[in-house]
Amino acid sequence: MKKNWPVFLLCAVLLVGLVLPLATGASAPGFYVEVLLGGLMTGVLYSLVAMGFALIFKASGVFNFAQGAMVLFAALAVARLAERMPLWAAILVGIVIMIALAFVIERVVLRSLVGQEAIALFMATLGVTFFLDGFGQTVWGSDIYKIELGIAKEPVMVLQGLFQGGILINKEDVVATLVAVALVGVLALFFQKTATGRALRAVADDHQAAQSIGIPLNRMWVIVWSVAGIVALVAGVIWGSRLGVQFSVSLVALKALPVVILGGLTSVTGAIVGGLIIGVGEKMAEVFLGPVLVKAFDLAGGGIENWFAYVLALLFLLVRPEGLFGEKHIDRV
Amino acid sequence: MFYRENGQFKSTYASDQQMLPILQDRVFMAGLLVVAFGVVPMLASDYLFLSLLIPFLILALAAIGLNLLVGYCGQISIGHAAFMAVGAYAAYNLVLHVPQLSFLVVLVLAGLIAAAVGMLFGIPSLRIKGLYLAVATLGAQFFMDWLFARVKWFTNYAHSGSVQTSPVELFGWTIDTPHEKYVFLLAVLILFTVIARNLVRGHIGRAWMAMRDMDVAAEVIGIRPVYAKLSAFAVSSFYVGVAGALWGFVHLGSWEPLAFNLTLSLNLLFMIIIGGMGSILGSFFGAAFIVVLPILLNQLPQMLGIPMSTAMVSHLEFMIFGALIVFFLIVEPHGLARLWAIGKEKLRLWPFPH
Amino acid sequence: MAGAANERTRRVGEVILALDGVSLAFGGVQALKDVSFDVREHEVRAIIGPNGAGKSSMLNVINGVYHPQQGTIRYLGREYHDMDPHEVAVSGISRTFQNLALFKGMSVLDNIMTGRNLKMHSNILLQALRIGPALREEIEHREAVEGIIDFLEIQAYRKTAVGTLPYGLQKRVDLARALAMEPRVLLLDEPMAGMNIEEKQDMCRFILDVNDHYGTTIVLIEHDMGVVMDISDRVVVLDYGKKIGDGTPQEVRANQAVIDAYLGVSH
Numbered sequence: 025m026k027k028n029w030p031v032f033l034l035c036a037v038l039l040v041g042l043v044l045p046l047a048t049g050a051s052a053p054g055f056y057v058e059v060l061l062g063g064l065m066t067g068v069l070y071s072l073v074a075m076g077f078a079l080i081f082k083a084s085g086v087f088n089f090a091q092g093a094m095v096l097f098a099a100l101a102v103a104r105l106a107e108r109m110p111l112w113a114a115i116l117v118g119i120v121i122m123i124a125l126a127f128v129i130e131r132v133v134l135r136s137l138v139g140q141e142a143i144a145l146f147m148a149t150l151g152v153t154f155f156l157d158g159f160g161q162t163v164w165g166s167d168i169y170k171i172e173l174g175i176a177k178e179p180v181m182v183l184q185g186l187f188q189g190g191i192l193i194n195k196e197d198v199v200a201t202l203v204a205v206a207l208v209g210v211l212a213l214f215f216q217k218t219a220t221g222r223a224l225r226a227v228a229d230d231h232q233a234a235q236s237i238g239i240p241l242n243r244m245w246v247i248v249w250s251v252a253g254i255v256a257l258v259a260g261v262i263w264g265s266r267l268g269v270q271f272s273v274s275l276v277a278l279k280a281l282p283v284v285i286l287g288g289l290t291s292v293t294g295a296i297v298g299g300l301i302i303g304v305g306e307k308m309a310e311v312f313l314g315p316v317l318v319k320a321f322d323l324a325g326g327g328i329e330n331w332f333a334y335v336l337a338l339l340f341l342l343v344r345p346e347g348l349f350g351e352k353h354i355d356r357v
Numbered sequence: 358m359f360y361r362e363n364g365q366f367k368s369t370y371a372s373d374q375q376m377l378p379i380l381q382d383r384v385f386m387a388g389l390l391v392v393a394f395g396v397v398p399m400l401a402s403d404y405l406f407l408s409l410l411i412p413f414l415i416l417a418l419a420a421i422g423l424n425l426l427v428g429y430c431g432q433i434s435i436g437h438a439a440f441m442a443v444g445a446y447a448a449y450n451l452v453l454h455v456p457q458l459s460f461l462v463v464l465v466l467a468g469l470i471a472a473a474v475g476m477l478f479g480i481p482s483l484r485i486k487g488l489y490l491a492v493a494t495l496g497a498q499f500f501m502d503w504l505f506a507r508v509k510w511f512t513n514y515a516h517s518g519s520v521q522t523s524p525v526e527l528f529g530w531t532i533d534t535p536h537e538k539y540v541f542l543l544a545v546l547i548l549f550t551v552i553a554r555n556l557v558r559g560h561i562g563r564a565w566m567a568m569r570d571m572d573v574a575a576e577v578i579g580i581r582p583v584y585a586k587l588s589a590f591a592v593s594s595f596y597v598g599v600a601g602a603l604w605g606f607v608h609l610g611s612w613e614p615l616a617f618n619l620t621l622s623l624n625l626l627f628m629i630i631i632g633g634m635g636s637i638l639g640s641f642f643g644a645a646f647i648v649v650l651p652i653l654l655n656q657l658p659q660m661l662g663i664p665m666s667t668a669m670v671s672h673l674e675f676m677i678f679g680a681l682i683v684f685f686l687i688v689e690p691h692g693l694a695r696l697w698a699i700g701k702e703k704l705r706l707w708p709f710p711h
Numbered sequence: 712m713a714g715a716a717n718e719r720t721r722r723v724g725e726v727i728l729a730l731d732g733v734s735l736a737f738g739g740v741q742a743l744k745d746v747s748f749d750v751r752e753h754e755v756r757a758i759i760g761p762n763g764a765g766k767s768s769m770l771n772v773i774n775g776v777y778h779p780q781q782g783t784i785r786y787l788g789r790e791y792h793d794m795d796p797h798e799v800a801v802s803g804i805s806r807t808f809q810n811l812a813l814f815k816g817m818s819v820l821d822n823i824m825t826g827r828n829l830k831m832h833s834n835i836l837l838q839a840l841r842i843g844p845a846l847r848e849e850i851e852h853r854e855a856v857e858g859i860i861d862f863l864e865i866q867a868y869r870k871t872a873v874g875t876l877p878y879g880l881q882k883r884v885d886l887a888r889a890l891a892m893e894p895r896v897l898l899l900d901e902p903m904a905g906m907n908i909e910e911k912q913d914m915c916r917f918i919l920d921v922n923d924h925y926g927t928t929i930v931l932i933e934h935d936m937g938v939v940m941d942i943s944d945r946v947v948v949l950d951y952g953k954k955i956g957d958g959t960p961q962e963v964r965a966n967q968a969v970i971d972a973y974l975g976v977s978h
Contacts, residue, residue, distance in 0.1 A: 137686060140690065146488060147626070147630055147682065151678070151681070152679060152683065154676070157675045159672075161672045162669070162672045162673075166672075284492075285488075322509065327506070331496055331500040334495060334496025335496065338493050341489055342485070345486070370853045370854065370857075371850055555839055555841040558849075559849065560824075566816055567814050567825045567828075570813075570814035570815050571814060573796070574813075575825070576797050577774050577805075577812075578826055579800030579829030580797060582797070
């Protein structure tokens with residue numbers, strides 16, 4: 025308890041900052057709740073992407089910088105395929121493509137880099153990112169594409185009784201949250217109840233021990249990367265329906281990186297919690313802190329959300345260097 | 358037969374520790390300098406200077422800087438272009454507000470400012486390690502992107518956010534032709550290379566490498582981790598800041614904030630991966646590779662006779678880059694520098710096979 | 712051999728290093744429980760005990776790598792329990808490691824030179840230009856390191872990358888690096904592990920030479936009972952993190968608790 029005080033202090037400070045706009049009356053309660061909810065929804069999207077990171081790192085010890093690229097690649101695939109076939113078919117084909125991608129990555133990249141340090145593997149995923157970027161645009165094109173999930177785009181006004189003027193909620197965001205919750209549930213079931221899930225957890229714990237009881241490492245890695253690929257596809261489809269899909273150096277997906285280090289590289293729970301913290305923090309900072317800074321320093325516009333996530337992650341890392349739910353690393357000499 | 362150390366005995370520690378202890382290496386280096394300073398300017402076209410040699414010289418400087426931090430000290434940074442930006446904007450503002458300063462002084466000051474900022478962003482490295490640190494350095498990149506785009510003072514309240522510079526003047530000599538730029542940059546690069554080699558051979562370099570190889574043992578040996586890490590960030594950022602100032606003033610002439618974006622950071626990283634981490638020579642190889650490859654790829658469609666849109670070429674570039682990174686990491690993780698060293702070893706034995 | 716031991720006993724001085732009631736735990740695992748013992752200057756103190764008894768942890772506590780939850784370390788009259796490792800190094804305690812911990816990316820010479828880092832103070836500017844005091848310092852410390860290289864007979868390997876050397880030579884480089892720090896107290900963590908008879912004899916000779924020649928106090932963890940009985944002045948026995956024996960080799964050998972611990976008799 026004594027050792028945890030820096031974390032609690034940080035949380036206290038952040039909570040104060042969070043409540044400040046409401047407490048000082050600088051914003052209408054209804055608007056405040058809207059921003060809060062908006063942040064939570066964005067956070068859910070970040071969590072979806074971050075989950076893929078955490079899964080891969082947990083099971084194969086690789087920090088997959090290409091996860092963002094995978095999200096966009098999957099989204100593009102679905103978007104383009106949906107132009108020629110019904111959406112559900114496009115999604116199925118997309119899943120097959122992601123599994124194939126997992127196969128190729130495992131074969132070509134992972135297998136050849138087995139003994140190397142984490143840095144080398146990370147840089148290899150950087151290379152994969154660039155490759156997917158170029159390849160994805162070559163195959164699927166570089167324009168913005170849409171994914172139609174069939175959900176009404178107009179926001180809905182709710183809780184008019186509670187807050188003056190009501191709160192605007194996006195139906196898509198609600199669907200996104202439900203899907204994310206469902207996904208987490210499915211993954212949890214998969215890991216806890218199935219034999220493959222158990223084997224994956226064994227691999228995550230100790231590669232050599234898992235091998236010594238006959239678990240085929242390579243096949244496990246293909247499975248993990250496939251699962252991560254499917255998670256990426258889900259994330260991509262939801263992002264895509266909300267924002268449209270276009271390849272840029274996966275900037276939007278790079279946002280998931282601070283989420284994953286805040287939560288702890290090895291933790292799916294961390295990915296979820298981290299995503300929500302960053303989603304809310306970012307939105308709040310952009311909407312409430314931004315204008316304050318612009319006024320104070322005579323800035324040319326906002327854009328705080330480009331880097332606020334990193335500051336937030338950094339603050340948490342300074343009090344907990346392995347992330348909120350990450351495993352502590354003890355150096356033995 | 359030629360590349361033997363026979364008969365070259367060292368009788369003092371000083372001669373044993375010199376930079377180029379083998380006579381043949383010294384001769385080769387002298388020849389290289391003659392070619393670089395004398396022959397190349399006579400033969401090279403303006404195009405060669407502007408699109409190949411000048412970017413190469415500046416990026417080699419930046420690559421050495423990044424290599425000192427990542428390759429020698431083992432601290433990862435994937436946002437290093439941010440410090441190039443600091444150097445460039447610092448130089449711009451110095452020239453703007455204190456025009457009496459000689460450009461050399463401006464360069465040094467810009468480097469020092471970048472070093473200070475680098476040390477600041479290096480403070481997290483005292484608590485955070487490895488991949489966590491890598492992501493944190495990304496924050497530096499995005500913060501700087503935002504800072505130079507939004508805080509209007511840096512760009513002198515320019516409406517478009519971009520910045521213009523006039524040609525560099527040094528002791529009455531205006532450096533505005535490609536030839537002159539080349540010679541100036543070459544001189545700067547050689548000086549900085551010698552300094553980097555000296556630092557790496559000194560006790561600070563050993564402290565860096567000890568921190569890289571085993572930081573707990575290094576501390577037990579008596580190396581102060583704070584000093585080692587922050588000095589690595591400082592020196593690295595100094596180099597990269599100077600490179601940034603040179604990039605802006607000598608190569609670009611005018612730039613917007615996004616000139617020092619994530620792509621540049623990643624390119625710097627690729628340079629040292631492909632060239633060889635922990636090797637100054639590797640930084641040169643890597644910079645050359647990254648500069649030459651896009652130009653080659655641009656010529657490729659014409660050479661093969663296949664028509665390709667510029668967008669397509671850029672996609673191809675990304676794909677080949679990515680594939681090459683993976684290839685190098687698998688086949689030769691120590692980069693081109695290791696291949697060069699292997700080649701030299703074979704040369705020592707030549708004409709014998711072993 | 713007894714004669715040599717007598718000579719050393721005459722030279723052994725006051726208590727230079729002592730642990731007082733040190734307890735160390737990692738999460739739920741108790742590595743050390745209320746351990747107290749002292750080390751006299753110029754002596755050779757052995758620490759023995761079954762595997763997992765906490766011997767390496769004890770050295771790590773002395774070095775400041777681990778900070779004990781309870782208890783203090785007294786060194787040269789000063790008490791501490793949360794010093795940083797580099798401060799401990801500067802105050803004159805150096806060590807070798809059970810798993811070597813050599814800097815794999817550097818040559819033998821450079822590895823040993825890192826041991827001199829704490830004595831090299833030229834500033835960064837002078838090093839950058841490698842002139843004057845910086846250059847003199849490099850050469851001066853190179854000389855000192857060459858002395859150690861001669862002493863440990865590894866001249867032929869000074870430019871080789873340490874990773875390519877056989878295990879026995881790597882252990883010698885580890886020792887050389889610790890000696891380069893010119894310590895008053897040298898902690899050796901299983902310096903003879905994995906060596907054959909000849910290598911062990913060489914290592915014993917080196918250790919005794921260091922103790923004789925430089926007067927360095929030696930604290931050594933060792934499993935080979937023959938070595939322990941031969942070269943140490945006093946012995947500490949640990950088991951499950953507790954001290955179960957402390958005295959001369961003969962006293963400890965006759966101690967029933969020690970015998971039980973080694974035979975695996977539960978107690």
